Amino acid sequence: MSDAALELAALEVRYGAVSAVRGLDLTLRRGEIVGLIGPNGAGKSTTLHAIMGLVPLHAGEIRFQGAPLRGRAPESVARSGIALVPEGRRIYPNLSVRENLRLGLAARRSRLGEHHASDIAWVHELFPVVEEFASRPAGTLSGGQQQQLAIARALVARPDVLLLDEPSLGLAPQLVDVVFAALEEIRKRGVSVLLVEQRAQRTVAFADRSYVLSNGELTTTFGPADADDTERLIAAYFGS
């Protein structure tokens, strides 16, 4: 058995007659950070939604630690150890920050038991705002703080694989740094990360490997060394 955490094979997703993703092959190994970059509408979010069981597969296979995920309900995927930080954060504005965090515990697999205090402590360490504003309604936090809460909420479930959908969207530069610093810590914990981003250069420099997704197909692969090759990035991004 390989050390693959998540394998996507010949993935195809259609909305009606239109293919949003086609023939996508991607392997995420344990403890690896893989970037998925590409223009709007390229199928990045759709790929993440397909993994989570939010959209049905037209063809192909998704395997998580060797077990097929196809046809599973979103909560079942989440409970098996994959967490998604959705685009737009999707925190609950009328629930308190603490309650938002507690919701993340819903996905904890039973084998992890009730001893989640250390995970919450770790999450608080990563994102101190989450502890500081615990009793505030989450809707009163700033955009950056909400993003940190969204990531924290995904992490308390102790996922093996973390999917992030444009976590830096709409954030000020120094908050982008906070998010990427947190991802580094998450990597150290052995969590595999699939990072969907618009910030191509930053993602390529940060991830172990990055793929460009264009019109529903993977085109180019980049390593961290390619981050400075701006011309090649632009070419891959816009299709030359």
Added chain:
Amino acid sequence: MTTIQTLIDAAATGAVYAMMAVGIGLVFGVLRLVNFAYGQLVMAGAYALALTNGLNPALSILVCFAVVIALTMTMDVVAFRPLRRHDASPATMLVATFAISFLLQSIATLKLGVLGRTVGTLTGLNRPIGDGRLIVRWIWIVAIIVAAVTLVLLLQLLNRTSIGLHMRAAAADFRTARLLGVRANGVISFAVLLSGAIAAIVAVVMTVETPYVTSDYALRDTIIVLVGVVVGGIDRLWSATLGGFAIGFATGVLNGYLPSTGTWPFTSGVYLDSAVFALVILVLLLRPDGLFVRRERGAVERV
């Protein structure tokens, strides 16, 4: 001293309607389903009480709970779940509950007859308190207390437990809740179960004051409560509940003051419905989002 009498009677009606509003609002929160058949759950509970008249009251009430909860769960499994699986629109689901409502009424008529049955479980509570000058019935007080306790317990459940948190999250944004690992069917079944238990409580309380049970039992009340829920604001549980209470209270007060000669067509019922719905139209004209809904935030938490 008829004013106090009328106000207590109105508060009791409001309390019962508030409970029905909670039962309807809970299911609407997680399912986006307006359950028109809610009254038939109360009707089934009332029949369960009437048919077990001979038993010990506690046992009879237990049977009522068992029957109503079993019927509620059956409704969910047989009707709501298949509709959900096909992503039925709220309109389709509403029409389906109309069908269930009439089906249950017809079954009751066919199996139990058109003449109706009388419930004698807790008749003692219908006695007046005191020397008879001021007519306040025990059941009015009991209804208010039962409703208050039910609502407080429910609030504790929603605010203090994990399943309550999951329900609130599911009501606000079901998809995200599922992404976080909240079990959709678990949350829905729990909401349906709670709404069934509340329907059983309503059946027990309502049959004390209105012991004569026919197949259309609680039908009119359901329609009024549904109107109250919409008037109060169906998107949130507390505003729906207040709406239920308000329309019940208004009904009670109007009932006390409207003229009645006691003979058709000049019974108070004729004026009552007209007056209540005139009030409803007025409220909807002035506050179309709901009487108790503050218009400030974009996103709403529905439970």
